[in-house]
Amino acid sequence: MxxxxxxxxxxxxxxxxxxxxxxxxxxxxxxxxxxxxxxxxxxxxxxxxxxxxxxxxxxxxxxxxxxxxxxxxxxxxxxxxxxxxxxxxxxxxxxxxxxxxxxxxxxxxxxxxxxxxxxxxxxxxxxxxxxxxxxxxxxxxxxxxxxxxxxxxxxxxxxxxxxxxxxxxxxxxxxxxxxxxxxxxxxxxxxxxxxxxxxxxxxxxxxxxxxxxGGKSPAIIDKDAKIDLAAKRIVWGKFTNAGQTCVAPDYVYVNAKVKLKLLRAMKKHIKSFFGKFPLKNQDYVQIIGKEHFNRLNAFLSEGEVVHGGESDDEKLLIEPTILDKIDWENALMQEEIFGPILPIMTFNSLNDVISELKQKDKPLALYYFGENEEKQQHVMTNIAFGGGCVNDTLYHLANPHLPFGGTxxxxxxxxxxxxxxxxxxxxxxxLKQTTKFDIPFRYPGRKIAKAVVKRLMK
The missing domain is CATH 3.40.605.10 (Aldehyde Dehydrogenase; Chain A, domain 1)
Incomplete structure (x- = not known):
């Protein structure tokens, strides 16, 4: 053109x-x-x-x-x-x-x-x-x-x-x-x-x-969260569209006391949603192009693969993958992943997580899983992000009464x-002004005007 x-x-x-x-x-x-x-x-x-x-x-x-x-x-x-x-x-x-x-x-x-x-x-x-x-x-x-x-x-x-x-x-x-x-x-x-x-x-x-x-949108799983449900909703939110979603959970911060339980539950739900062999699933979404595929594929060598990790470079498919032993120094934590790879990090103190995230760029979304309402409010109030959910992922997008956008x-x-x-x-x-009368004190030249204006406006 x-x-x-x-x-x-x-x-x-x-x-x-x-x-x-x-x-x-x-x-x-x-x-x-x-x-x-x-x-x-x-x-x-x-x-x-x-x-x-x-x-x-x-x-x-x-x-x-x-x-x-x-x-x-x-x-x-x-x-x-x-x-x-x-x-x-x-x-x-x-x-x-x-x-x-x-x-x-x-x-x-x-x-x-x-x-x-x-x-x-x-x-x-x-x-x-x-x-x-x-x-x-x-x-x-x-x-x-x-x-x-x-x-x-x-x-x-x-x-x-x-x-x-x-x-x-x-x-x-x-x-x-x-x-x-x-x-x-x-x-x-x-x-x-x-x-x-x-x-x-x-x-x-x-x-x-x-x-x-976009940005690196976190999912925080506290020790009192309903773990199986949290895992199900995180797996759905992360691996929909093969993770190529701007508000997908980019990584998970999980309380150390429930980490193993969460990992087991996520593995179960990945198999339930995508089958034992996702690369053979005819409806599993592919990566958009070779360049993006190669970028994502390189991340698979980081940390420890606890689920998935396989890819098909001809079909441009990458399995839903969970990576453990990840920290902020890893390459995949330096940018938005935008693919079916989910890093797991642990915490012992929720306040430490909040302090950490306050130092990072403001993400497009944040997801908190936990039953304590005071903690829910504490997280929502003290971390800046575009929008998000308590005990869910992605669903805030589908409510037309909520604004969707970043910060x-x-x-x-x-x-x-x-x-x-x-x-x-x-x-x-x-402003539609009346013509039935005119307020005189708005105009200069009248002795009483200053006193009236000060009384009304001060």
């Missing part, structure tokens, strides 16, 4: 937005309904694409990608009218006679840059918020999931006018061309390294950004449910 073509796409969307067509409720509702119909129409092709790119089963494709989008669209359709209503707020006595409102105003022309790990979900979930808020949308899918990128492009082009919603495929050169344009909002999901580039480019036009990044190195901004609408909306302040 030539640079002039990219410019034409952006200019076409800006003309449409400035026409005001995207602003009214009926238009937005119809576009959301069309998006849902599009997913239903192409659902079979989506399954095939995700199987081709990542070897996802239909079950995993629906539960982690398509189903989430249906829920988000339905939630937006149900609440959109209320979200669009001006929000009336209080006014102080100094503003007697006036009324104050907050209007949710769309930013305009928006860009969504999606990653490869959930190539449909993370391309369209932000777009739902952008559409609901009244913006136009350009989605740039990942070039590493070519089948999903192609079907995404096909179904969007067949459903929407390109001046309103379109998909631009291509490699990092296309991404660079897109980032050189003047956008009104950029929503990026991916690595911290690329997120910094996106933010730097956006700063050239003072463009608003949301960055959904610090793990990102900025949040979305899901109404938070997606809010992310793509500027909160515009409006």
């Amino acid at each position: 030539r640079k002039t073509e990219v410019e034409e796409i952006v200019n076409g969307q800006r003309r449409l937005f400035l026409s005001g067509e995207t602003l009214n409720f009926d238009f937005r509702r119809q576009q959301l309904a069309s998006l849902r119909d599009m997913l239903e129409k192409f659902e079979g092709e989506i399954y095939h694409a995700l199987k081709n790119d990542l070897n996802k089963s239909e079950y995993e494709a629906f539960t982690t990608e398509i189903g989430f989008l249906y829920s988000e669209i339905d939630f937006a359709l149900k609440h959109l009218k209320d979200w669009m209503k001006p929000e009336k707020v209080s006014t102080p006595i100094t503003h007697k006679g006036s009324k104050s409102f907050i209007h949710a105003e769309p930013y305009g022309v928006t860009l969504v840059i999606a990653p490869w790990n959930y190539p449909l979900h993370l391309a369209l979930a932000p777009a739902i918020g952008a559409i609901a808020a009244g913006n136009t949308v350009v989605v740039k899918p990942s070039e590493f999931t070519q089948s999903t990128s192609a079907i995404l492009s096909e179904m969007v082009q067949s459903t929407f006018d390109a001046d309103y919603f379109t998909v631009v495929e291509g490699d990092k050169e296309i991404s660079q061309q897109l980032l050189e344009q003047r956008w009104d909002y950029i929503f990026f999901t991916g690595s911290s390294r690329v997120g910094k580039i996106v933010m730097e480019q956006a700063s050239r036009h003072l463009t608003h950004v949301t960055l959904e990044l 610090g190195e793990s990102g900025m901004g949040a979305y899901h449910g109404k938070y997606s609408f809010d992310t793509f909306s500027h909160r515009k302040s409006i």
Whole structure:
């Protein structure tokens, strides 16, 4: 794609937005309904694409990608009218006679840059918020999931006018061309390294950004946790999508008194979920590419393998693996793993864990397993992270009433449910003043004015 073509796409969307067509409720509702119909129409092709790119089963494709989008669209359709209503707020006595409102105003022309790990979900979930808020949308899918990128492009082009919603495929050169344009909002999901580039480019036009990044998300298992259930939920959260999930537990901190019990339980649940021979499981998700596979495969030589450890370089598969005798000096503890390898570290004092984690970069997620409510609150209060769960993993993502997003190195901004609408909306302040009377003390030149103003405002 030539640079002039990219410019034409952006200019076409800006003309449409400035026409005001995207602003009214009926238009937005119809576009959301069309998006849902599009997913239903192409659902079979989506399954095939995700199987081709990542070897996802239909079950995993629906539960982690398509189903989430249906829920988000339905939630937006149900609440959109209320979200669009001006929000009336209080006014102080100094503003007697006036009324104050907050209007949710769309930013305009928006860009969504999606990653490869959930190539449909993370391309369209932000777009739902952008559409609901009244913006136009350009989605740039990942070039590493070519089948999903192609079907995404096909179904969007067949459903929407390109001046309103379109998909631009291509490699990092296309991404660079897109980032050189003047956008009104950029929503990026991916690595911290690329997120910094996106933010730097956006700063050239003072463009608003949301960055959904990642980090090393810990799971802490205390001695009073229900170990079998904790193990089951950690195994599910870690090895879904072969660990290629930004909020997957990146490592486990377990109380030394229950470590062996936890390891036994995790081994049991890995076998239950993926079979005795995961590399022969036809529905086990593959690693996205050779480079990422080689990076992960190198980690298998660290520490002590207590489960798994086998890989298939032709099929790009790595078994669900648990590594023991790991510490912060190991190479796999220096970066987000983003694969089916789970390091185990032990602790004796919860406060020591908290002190340790407070010195690290703020993760996108944190999971604490334990029954003591005071300890639960202590962990949630004293460690900074994007979001997380007590006695579970990943499930906070599926609640549309909770914002999802990072903090610090793990990102900025949040979305899901109404938070997606809010992310793509500027909160515009409006004061409607009365003309039935005029308060005289606001103006200079009256002796009593100073005394009245000081009494009201001091």
